[in-house]
Amino acid sequence: MQIRSKIVYAGLFIFMVGLLWLSLRYSDNYLLLSFGFVLISFLFIILRFEKRKMEARELVLLAVLAAIAAVGRIPFASIPSVQPTTFVIMISGLVFGAESGFMIGVIAALASNMILGQGPWTPWQMMAWGLVGLTAGLFNQSRLMSTLKGKIIFGIVWGFLFGWIMNLWSLLAIAQSGEALNIKSIYTYLASSVLFDFFHSISNVIFLVLFSKSWIKILTRFKRKYGLMEK
Amino acid sequence: MKGRFYAFHPIVNFSYYMGAILLVMINQHPIFLFVAFSILITFHFFNDCFNHMKQWLFFMFTTGILIFLINPLFNERGRHVLFEVMGHRVTLEASLYGGMSALSIISVLMLFISYNEVMTPNKLLFLFSKFLPQFAILLMLTLRFIPLMRRRLDEIAAVQVSKGISVKQGPWKERIKKGMLYVQILLTYSLEEAIQTADSMKARGYGQKKRSTYEYFRLNKKDSLTLLFLVILLSICLYGRFTGLGTLTIYPLMESIGLVPVEYFILLVYALFLCFPLLVEIGEVIRWRLLN
Amino acid sequence: MAFIELKHVSFTYPSADNAAIDDFSLSIEKGEFVVLFGSSGSGKSTVLRLLKKEIQPHGVLKGEMMINGHSLSQDGMPSSQVGFVFQDPENQVVADDVLHEVVFGLENMGVMTNEMRSRVAEMVHFFGAESLLHRKTHELSGGMKQQINLASVLLMQPDILLLDEPTAQLDPVSAREFLDMLVRLNEEFGMTIILAEHRLDDVFTIADKIVLLKNGKCIAEGEPKQVIETIWDSQEQPFIPNIPTLYLSTTKKENRRDIPLSVKEGRNWVQELNLIGQSKENRAHKEIQDKKLLEVKDLLFQYRKEGAAVLNELDFTLNKGEIYALLGGNGSGKSTLLKILVGILKPINGKVTLLDKPLKAWKSLEIAKKVGYLPQNPKIFFVHDSVEKEINDTMQKWNITNQTEVNNLLQRLGISHLLHNHPYDLSGGELQKAALACVLLRKPDILLLDEPTKGLDPISKDSFSKILHNLQEEGITVVMSTHDIEFAAQNATKCGMMFQGNITSENEPKEFFKGNYFYTTMVQRLFRHLPDKEIVTLGEAISLCK
Incomplete structure (x- = not known):
C-alpha cells in the first residue's frame, strides 16, 4: 500500500514536470496545459485526504x-x-x-x-x-x-x-x-x-x-x- | 433508450467522453470540428431524436453565438478584411477563429448532454470507489443527504410560514435573512440527526477493516479490448496534434484550410474515435435486423 | 452461563450527576425475545448501546458484560455478531440507492463480491424486496426504509439483534409488518432479539421476557403476564396495554387466573363474563356549538401538475369546540390537508373559508394569529438555541407583554424548569410541550396538530391528552391527524377517515369505530361480538364490566 501510493505520487510528479515541459515547448497551448497542471495539484489534495483514514x-x-x-x-x-x-x-x-x-x-x-x-x-x-x-x-x-x-x-x-x-x-x-x-x-x-x-x-x-x-x-x-x- | 454503449463498463464510457472532449478542444481546425459536430448531431438524432438536447438548445445556441461574435468584435488582426463597420475591421481570421471556438464549445456541450445520460451517479461512484474509496463514500453520503435536506427544507419552510416567517414577503433584506434562518435550522437539525447516521455506519463495522467494493460492473474481455482500441485511436490523434496536424494556424499567417495527406489519416482516426458510440448502436440495430 | 449476561452494570455519562444505568443485571438465553420498556430517559437506549461495542457511549462504566462467554471489554469477538437497528429510519440510511445501502455492512467487513451477491439474493428473497433493490432510498416510505435497514444489518449474519424503538416513527401497519419480521427471525432462525419499545400492545404478546426500566434501574423483569401483575398496583400502570388493564381493573385479585394479552385471549375471557346492561360511563361532552370555524368545499390539490391528486373533491367542516381526529393510512392526504388549512399550501381548486372569510383573502400573518400549527417533528419548529429565547422571540413578534400569563402557561404545561435547555436536548414529550407553548402564546382559535403522539411514551401521551382537554375547556378547537386509534377514540369529539384524498366517513368516535372492522380500538374488537354493546374506549369497558 505504502509503495503503491509512493508510485502514484511519483507518477503525478513526473506528469506535472512533463506538463511544464510541454507548456514551454508548445506555448500556444499554455492555457490548456495550465488547466492540466491545476487538475493535478487538485488530485494531490484529494489523495492526501484519501490517505488519512x-x-x-x-x-x-x-x-x-x-x-x-x-x-x-x-x-x-x-x-x-x-x-x-x-x-x-x-x-x-x-x-x-x-x-x-x-x-x-x-x-x-x-x-x-x-x-x-x-x-x-x-x-x-x-x-x-x-x-x-x-x-x-x-x-x-x-x-x-x-x-x-x-x-x-x-x-x-x-x-x-x-x-x-x-x-x-x-x-x-x-x-x-x-x-x-x-x-x-x-x-x-x-x-x-x-x-x-x-x-x-x-x-x-x-x-x-x-x-x-x-x-x-x-x-x-x-x-x-x-x-x-x-x- | 439505454443503448449498447450504456452497457459498457463505466471506465470505457468515461474514457470515451474524456478523450472526445479533449479532442474537440485541441483540434482547432474547421474541417475537424465540422466532422465532430456532424457526428455528434447524428448521434443525438439516432439516440433519441434530440429529445434530451431540446432543453439545452437555447443555452447551446446563445453560448455559440456569443463566442462566435466576441472574437471578430474585439480582434482586428488578420490580413483578409471582410468588411468595415464604423472604423472597426472585421477580418476573416478573427471570424474563422470565433467560428471554430463556437463549434468546439457546442460540441463539448453535446458530449456532456450524452455524458449525463450515460454516466449515471452510480457509475461515477463506482469509478471513484475503485480509485478513491474514501472520497467515494463522502460523495455517496452527500448524494444521499441532498434529497433528504431538500425535503427537510420544505418541512422547515412550512412550519416557519405557519409561524409567520415567510421568504415570500417583506423587504429584500428581510427575505434574505429569513431564508438563511431556514438554512440555519436545517444546519442545526441535520448535524444533530447525523450523529445517528455515523453511529449506524459504525454499528455496521465501518472503519474496522479494509473495505471491499460491491462490483456492479465487471470488466470483461470486450470492455478491455474496446478500451485498448480507444486508447490507441486517441494516442494517434494526440501524437498528430503535437506534431502540428489537425489544427489550423491562423496567426501570424493563416495556413490554407486544405488538409495535407497525412492529416486525412488523422481525420479518419479522429472520426473513428468520436463515432464509436454511434457505431456500437448502429451495429446493434443491424444485428437485431439480422436476427429477426 | 446465560448467552448474554449483564452483572451489576452501572454507567454514568461524562457531564451527568446521576448514573444513567444503575446496578443493572440481566441474563438472556440464546434465542430469547426480550422487550425493554420504560419512559423516555429511563436508560433503555443506553443499555442497548452498551451491548454494541462500536457505539458504546463515552462515560464511566462499571460491572461486567458477557456475550457468549466473552467479556465485552476484551477484544476477540467479531463485531458483526451483534446487529443494531436504530429508531429513526431516515438517519440510518447512508446510500442513495437501496443496493448500495444493503451491502454497506458487507463492504465494511471486506466480503468479496460473489459472496455479497449470493447473500443479497437470499435476503431479498426472504424480505420479498426484489422490486426495491434498484430504487432510490429517498423514494421509500419510512416502513420500507426500516425494513432495508434491518436487511442491511441481517446480511452481516448477526446472532443477536438489538433494536432501539424501531417502530416509533412508523405507522401502525408498517410497525406491525416490522414486528412480524422480527417474530419470524426469532422463531424460524432462533435469533436472539432485544427490543426497546413504547408501543406495547403488540410486543407483549410476542416477548419471552419483558424488562421495565426506571431511572436506569430494573424495576421488574420476567414473563409478560407475571410482570404485568407485579406492576399493576404501582405507578407504572400506564405502561400496561388496554386488554390486560381492563382485565385487572375489573377482576378481583383472588379471582385472577390467566391475564389475557391478545384480543383472542381477551374475547375468551369476555365470553365467560355475563354482561348485562350498558356502559354507565357517558362521556361528558362539552356541547359543540354549531358555529363554523373552518369550511372546505370541493378541494383539489396536487403537488405537481402531472402528478396524481393528493386531495380530491374534499369537503370538511370544523365547528367551534371540537377535537377533530383525522385518521387514515400513509399517503391518504392527512398532512396535506392540515397544511392547506393553515395556508402553507394553496389549493388548486375549491374553497376554504376561515371564520366566514375566504382563506385567500387572509394575510399570512393574520392566519398565523388565528391558526396554530404543530408539525410532526417539533424540532424544526425552533429557531433559537434555548427554549427561553424562542419564547421571548415569540412574545416580541406578537407583542405579548404579560409575563405572568406566559409563566402561567409554562407552569400549566409543566415546562418551566426547561427554559434554559437547548430544544434538541429535550425528550420527545417535553419538546412537544415547548413548541405547543410557543403556539399557544399567540392565542390561536384553532390548533392543528400533525401526528402529536408519534414516538411518545405512554406517560407523556397521558399528560398530552390532559392538556388537550384543558385546551378544549378554554374554547380552542383542535384538528389532529393521527395513526393512534386509541388516542383518537379517547380524546376526539369527532373522527374522520381519510382515504385517497377524501374524507370517506365522519362521525363521533363511538359511532365511527363501531362500524369499523380493522380500523378500530382494541377494546372495540373485544366487544364486537356483543352487538348491543357499543363500547369503544377503555373507560366505557371498565364501567361495563364492573
Missing part, C-alpha cells in the same frame, strides 16, 4: 455540510442571484480547516452537478468552491479573518474571484492560441459577468454580517459534539 463522524459531518451548501439555494429561489453556497463553504473552512473546507466545496459542487446535470463548468465549479474552502481554512488563524471586517473583505474578493474562475472554462475554449486573444478581450469578457459577481459579493457580505457569528457558534458546538476538537 477518517472516522465515520467526520465523514458524515463533511457530507452534511456539503449537502447543505448544495441545497442552500432553494429558499432563495424567489430572490435572483442570491445563494448561500459560498458562505456555507467559507464558514465550514474557517471552523474545520483547509482540507475539510476544500473537500466540502469540491463535493458540494460535484454532487449538485451530478444531480442537476454536468457540463464543462463542473471541474471549474469544483475548483472554485474547493478553493473558497481551502483559503478560508488557510487563513482561519490569521488576525484579519477573526474580525468581521476581514471576513467581509474575503467574501467580496471571492465573489469576484469565483466569477472569474467560472469564466475561465469558456475562455479556455476561445483562447486556444495565446496570441489570438488580447488582453482587452479578456477584460471585456470578465467585465461581462461583473454584475453577477457584484451580486454574489453583496450576498456574501449580507450573509457574513448577519450569520457568520451564529454559524461559527453552531459549527464549533458540533465540532465538540462530534469529538473533532483535538485536531
Whole structure:
C-alpha cells in the first residue's frame, strides 16, 4: 500500500514536470496545459485526504455540510442571484480547516452537478468552491479573518474571484492560441459577468454580517459534539 | 433508450467522453470540428431524436453565438478584411477563429448532454470507489443527504410560514435573512440527526477493516479490448496534434484550410474515435435486423 | 452461563450527576425475545448501546458484560455478531440507492463480491424486496426504509439483534409488518432479539421476557403476564396495554387466573363474563356549538401538475369546540390537508373559508394569529438555541407583554424548569410541550396538530391528552391527524377517515369505530361480538364490566 501510493505520487510528479515541459515547448497551448497542471495539484489534495483514514463522524459531518451548501439555494429561489453556497463553504473552512473546507466545496459542487446535470463548468465549479474552502481554512488563524471586517473583505474578493474562475472554462475554449486573444478581450469578457459577481459579493457580505457569528457558534458546538476538537 | 454503449463498463464510457472532449478542444481546425459536430448531431438524432438536447438548445445556441461574435468584435488582426463597420475591421481570421471556438464549445456541450445520460451517479461512484474509496463514500453520503435536506427544507419552510416567517414577503433584506434562518435550522437539525447516521455506519463495522467494493460492473474481455482500441485511436490523434496536424494556424499567417495527406489519416482516426458510440448502436440495430 | 449476561452494570455519562444505568443485571438465553420498556430517559437506549461495542457511549462504566462467554471489554469477538437497528429510519440510511445501502455492512467487513451477491439474493428473497433493490432510498416510505435497514444489518449474519424503538416513527401497519419480521427471525432462525419499545400492545404478546426500566434501574423483569401483575398496583400502570388493564381493573385479585394479552385471549375471557346492561360511563361532552370555524368545499390539490391528486373533491367542516381526529393510512392526504388549512399550501381548486372569510383573502400573518400549527417533528419548529429565547422571540413578534400569563402557561404545561435547555436536548414529550407553548402564546382559535403522539411514551401521551382537554375547556378547537386509534377514540369529539384524498366517513368516535372492522380500538374488537354493546374506549369497558 505504502509503495503503491509512493508510485502514484511519483507518477503525478513526473506528469506535472512533463506538463511544464510541454507548456514551454508548445506555448500556444499554455492555457490548456495550465488547466492540466491545476487538475493535478487538485488530485494531490484529494489523495492526501484519501490517505488519512477518517472516522465515520467526520465523514458524515463533511457530507452534511456539503449537502447543505448544495441545497442552500432553494429558499432563495424567489430572490435572483442570491445563494448561500459560498458562505456555507467559507464558514465550514474557517471552523474545520483547509482540507475539510476544500473537500466540502469540491463535493458540494460535484454532487449538485451530478444531480442537476454536468457540463464543462463542473471541474471549474469544483475548483472554485474547493478553493473558497481551502483559503478560508488557510487563513482561519490569521488576525484579519477573526474580525468581521476581514471576513467581509474575503467574501467580496471571492465573489469576484469565483466569477472569474467560472469564466475561465469558456475562455479556455476561445483562447486556444495565446496570441489570438488580447488582453482587452479578456477584460471585456470578465467585465461581462461583473454584475453577477457584484451580486454574489453583496450576498456574501449580507450573509457574513448577519450569520457568520451564529454559524461559527453552531459549527464549533458540533465540532465538540462530534469529538473533532483535538485536531 | 439505454443503448449498447450504456452497457459498457463505466471506465470505457468515461474514457470515451474524456478523450472526445479533449479532442474537440485541441483540434482547432474547421474541417475537424465540422466532422465532430456532424457526428455528434447524428448521434443525438439516432439516440433519441434530440429529445434530451431540446432543453439545452437555447443555452447551446446563445453560448455559440456569443463566442462566435466576441472574437471578430474585439480582434482586428488578420490580413483578409471582410468588411468595415464604423472604423472597426472585421477580418476573416478573427471570424474563422470565433467560428471554430463556437463549434468546439457546442460540441463539448453535446458530449456532456450524452455524458449525463450515460454516466449515471452510480457509475461515477463506482469509478471513484475503485480509485478513491474514501472520497467515494463522502460523495455517496452527500448524494444521499441532498434529497433528504431538500425535503427537510420544505418541512422547515412550512412550519416557519405557519409561524409567520415567510421568504415570500417583506423587504429584500428581510427575505434574505429569513431564508438563511431556514438554512440555519436545517444546519442545526441535520448535524444533530447525523450523529445517528455515523453511529449506524459504525454499528455496521465501518472503519474496522479494509473495505471491499460491491462490483456492479465487471470488466470483461470486450470492455478491455474496446478500451485498448480507444486508447490507441486517441494516442494517434494526440501524437498528430503535437506534431502540428489537425489544427489550423491562423496567426501570424493563416495556413490554407486544405488538409495535407497525412492529416486525412488523422481525420479518419479522429472520426473513428468520436463515432464509436454511434457505431456500437448502429451495429446493434443491424444485428437485431439480422436476427429477426 | 446465560448467552448474554449483564452483572451489576452501572454507567454514568461524562457531564451527568446521576448514573444513567444503575446496578443493572440481566441474563438472556440464546434465542430469547426480550422487550425493554420504560419512559423516555429511563436508560433503555443506553443499555442497548452498551451491548454494541462500536457505539458504546463515552462515560464511566462499571460491572461486567458477557456475550457468549466473552467479556465485552476484551477484544476477540467479531463485531458483526451483534446487529443494531436504530429508531429513526431516515438517519440510518447512508446510500442513495437501496443496493448500495444493503451491502454497506458487507463492504465494511471486506466480503468479496460473489459472496455479497449470493447473500443479497437470499435476503431479498426472504424480505420479498426484489422490486426495491434498484430504487432510490429517498423514494421509500419510512416502513420500507426500516425494513432495508434491518436487511442491511441481517446480511452481516448477526446472532443477536438489538433494536432501539424501531417502530416509533412508523405507522401502525408498517410497525406491525416490522414486528412480524422480527417474530419470524426469532422463531424460524432462533435469533436472539432485544427490543426497546413504547408501543406495547403488540410486543407483549410476542416477548419471552419483558424488562421495565426506571431511572436506569430494573424495576421488574420476567414473563409478560407475571410482570404485568407485579406492576399493576404501582405507578407504572400506564405502561400496561388496554386488554390486560381492563382485565385487572375489573377482576378481583383472588379471582385472577390467566391475564389475557391478545384480543383472542381477551374475547375468551369476555365470553365467560355475563354482561348485562350498558356502559354507565357517558362521556361528558362539552356541547359543540354549531358555529363554523373552518369550511372546505370541493378541494383539489396536487403537488405537481402531472402528478396524481393528493386531495380530491374534499369537503370538511370544523365547528367551534371540537377535537377533530383525522385518521387514515400513509399517503391518504392527512398532512396535506392540515397544511392547506393553515395556508402553507394553496389549493388548486375549491374553497376554504376561515371564520366566514375566504382563506385567500387572509394575510399570512393574520392566519398565523388565528391558526396554530404543530408539525410532526417539533424540532424544526425552533429557531433559537434555548427554549427561553424562542419564547421571548415569540412574545416580541406578537407583542405579548404579560409575563405572568406566559409563566402561567409554562407552569400549566409543566415546562418551566426547561427554559434554559437547548430544544434538541429535550425528550420527545417535553419538546412537544415547548413548541405547543410557543403556539399557544399567540392565542390561536384553532390548533392543528400533525401526528402529536408519534414516538411518545405512554406517560407523556397521558399528560398530552390532559392538556388537550384543558385546551378544549378554554374554547380552542383542535384538528389532529393521527395513526393512534386509541388516542383518537379517547380524546376526539369527532373522527374522520381519510382515504385517497377524501374524507370517506365522519362521525363521533363511538359511532365511527363501531362500524369499523380493522380500523378500530382494541377494546372495540373485544366487544364486537356483543352487538348491543357499543363500547369503544377503555373507560366505557371498565364501567361495563364492573
